[in-house]
Amino acid sequence: MQRWNGWGDVNIHFHLPTRGLRILQDLIGEGRARPDYPLEQLIERIPKSRLAPHPLISFDPKLRLDHAHGQSLPDWIGLRAGTMQRFPDGVALPNTVEEIQDLFGFALSNNMVVIPFGGGTSVVGHLEVPEACRPVLSLSLERFNRLVDLDSASRLATFEAGIRGPQLEHQLNARGFTLGHYPQSFDYSSLGGWVVTRSSGQQSKYYGRIEQSFAGGTVLTPRGPMHFQAFPASAAGPDLRQLLLGSEGRMGVLTNVVVKIVELPEIDDVYGVFFPSWERAIHAVQTIAGTDISFSMMRLSNPAETMTNLALAGNERQTTLLARYLHFRGLSETKACMCLVGFTGSRRLTATARRAAFSIIRRYKGIRVGKPMGNAWKKNRFRSAYLRNTLWDLGYAVDTVETAITWDKVTPAMKAIEKSLHEAITPDHERIHVFSHLSHVYPSGSSIYTTFLFRLSETPAKTLEAWKRLKQAASQTIAAAGGTISHQHGVGKDHKKYMATEKGAIGIQTLQKMFNHLDPGHHMNPGKLLPGDRGRRTEGRRQM
Numbered sequence: 001m002q003r004w005n006g007w008g009d010v011n012i013h014f015h016l017p018t019r020g021l022r023i024l025q026d027l028i029g030e031g032r033a034r035p036d037y038p039l040e041q042l043i044e045r046i047p048k049s050r051l052a053p054h055p056l057i058s059f060d061p062k063l064r065l066d067h068a069h070g071q072s073l074p075d076w077i078g079l080r081a082g083t084m085q086r087f088p089d090g091v092a093l094p095n096t097v098e099e100i101q102d103l104f105g106f107a108l109s110n111n112m113v114v115i116p117f118g119g120g121t122s123v124v125g126h127l128e129v130p131e132a133c134r135p136v137l138s139l140s141l142e143r144f145n146r147l148v149d150l151d152s153a154s155r156l157a158t159f160e161a162g163i164r165g166p167q168l169e170h171q172l173n174a175r176g177f178t179l180g181h182y183p184q185s186f187d188y189s190s191l192g193g194w195v196v197t198r199s200s201g202q203q204s205k206y207y208g209r210i211e212q213s214f215a216g217g218t219v220l221t222p223r224g225p226m227h228f229q230a231f232p233a234s235a236a237g238p239d240l241r242q243l244l245l246g247s248e249g250r251m252g253v254l255t256n257v258v259v260k261i262v263e264l265p266e267i268d269d270v271y272g273v274f275f276p277s278w279e280r281a282i283h284a285v286q287t288i289a290g291t292d293i294s295f296s297m298m299r300l301s302n303p304a305e306t307m308t309n310l311a312l313a314g315n316e317r318q319t320t321l322l323a324r325y326l327h328f329r330g331l332s333e334t335k336a337c338m339c340l341v342g343f344t345g346s347r348r349l350t351a352t353a354r355r356a357a358f359s360i361i362r363r364y365k366g367i368r369v370g371k372p373m374g375n376a377w378k379k380n381r382f383r384s385a386y387l388r389n390t391l392w393d394l395g396y397a398v399d400t401v402e403t404a405i406t407w408d409k410v411t412p413a414m415k416a417i418e419k420s421l422h423e424a425i426t427p428d429h430e431r432i433h434v435f436s437h438l439s440h441v442y443p444s445g446s447s448i449y450t451t452f453l454f455r456l457s458e459t460p461a462k463t464l465e466a467w468k469r470l471k472q473a474a475s476q477t478i479a480a481a482g483g484t485i486s487h488q489h490g491v492g493k494d495h496k497k498y499m500a501t502e503k504g505a506i507g508i509q510t511l512q513k514m515f516n517h518l519d520p521g522h523h524m525n526p527g528k529l530l531p532g533d534r535g536r537r538t539e540g541r542r543q544m
């Protein structure tokens, strides 16, 4: 059963080792645990629906609550403290494309706002219900989740867009194939959600980001359906698929998705490496990224994250032995940087890639600690998200900011983002624990993924206020440093004010005009993605 006010399955718990908790308390103080707001009371506060009855729409209050949010920190505060204010008026869980069309027609002709709902894992406010005077329908694709076609000769698979990670891989693996798209939210996020948020999986270097895997599909726009054909390549003008990628529900409902698939790899290994310093580590990683060495992932933690990972690792005895071994090899505990390097593919190619990568790693004094560390990461790759529940229960909030930037700016940007977070918490006379890693590396640059932990405040309003300040400080620093406002989480509500800096005035106008053309009545997920669009329009035009 899925947890209603946090992450994942209610039966999965991520234990925080005593040593980890002690370190956290030393760094930022004792957590301020708060009692959760009771579900029953929150349900009682959900206002009456404004929708007319429809056989495919449910008004069940718990369902409306479950579709009122994603997984961002403001979403969590609203749920845990019971301060959530806005809920969709109804939720539809269609099974067939005919039902989706029926619901879509009903919503448009009744001047409703439609928010497509995939897996509900957005961390940037994509699913927030706007302050609209119009009724809001959450159109969940959860039951629209079948494999429609698998063309093994062309290596293309067509799925209904609501399919989630495990179901999708199960279907493909049974036929010897994989998509290989593994965001950390894999267990719950959906294929349609991945496409419209331009998601990035952990092994994107081998399998590609979702925009490389996405081959075609159908989106139902208020103007009518748009089909994107899965040509192997085309010179027929601009690629319209790029308009859908990153459209975040603004264009319409993505129903079918065609993806490129590959055969299940013979080898899928991850190795642990420790570097003596950040400078050596980043040079090694940048050098490898600039070659044609076929690695599937490279994840480099800075010293603060390395220390945190070791403190949080479940097996205290093993981490003590590892620390002793690294000390023996001359690595300082405060400077060491952990790096995970993955190789995926055929036995022959991965062996060649491994040899080439490790020869560069040795040149920069990297120390191999073998596969056990990589295996431990693989085992916990989706489970570590549960740590957020544990930390919240102990009175700590956790959030992340992420960007991608060219190599010359990676280290200064990482340091500036971390500094901005430290400075933004000081007015509260609080401390913050901040650490970063490079999660996806490219020949021209890298993503930077920064995590920050701070204590919950005395009131939910104050926690939210602190989060706003932290988020703004880090986002402004990212924009000023020349990074993108998001490498993988998308824009939603939380990043939209930074879009003008990135796209420019003409770019924003072009996107706005395109959405206005496809959705003149402003029905589709208004208030997200584009700046200056608060989603409050009351008038809608009938278009079907």
Ligand SMILES: Cc1cc2nc3c(=O)[nH]c(=O)nc-3n(C[C@H](O)[C@H](O)[C@H](O)COP(=O)(O)OP(=O)(O)OC[C@H]3O[C@@H](n4cnc5c(N)ncnc54)[C@H](O)[C@@H]3O)c2cc1C
Binding pocket: 007, 070, 071, 115, 116, 117, 118, 119, 120, 121, 122, 123, 126, 127, 141, 161, 162, 182, 183, 184, 185, 188, 189, 190, 191, 192, 193, 194, 195, 196, 197, 198, 199, 200, 201, 202, 248, 249, 250, 252, 253, 254, 255, 385, 488, 489, 490, 525, 528
């Ligand atoms: C613990 C955790 C870890 C994460 N790790 C990663 C990661 O490693 N990489 C990464 O890229 N992201 C990650 N994310 C962010 C999130 O999982 C992604 O943005 C994901 O792509 C969202 O997919 P979803 O199906 O949950 O979409 P939702 O959250 O349901 O929706 C997101 C947006 O997409 C729209 N949408 C969804 N389905 C459709 C559809 N069929 N048609 C039209 N619009 C649609 C919604 O309207 C909304 O605007 C993580 C999130 C969490 C909570």
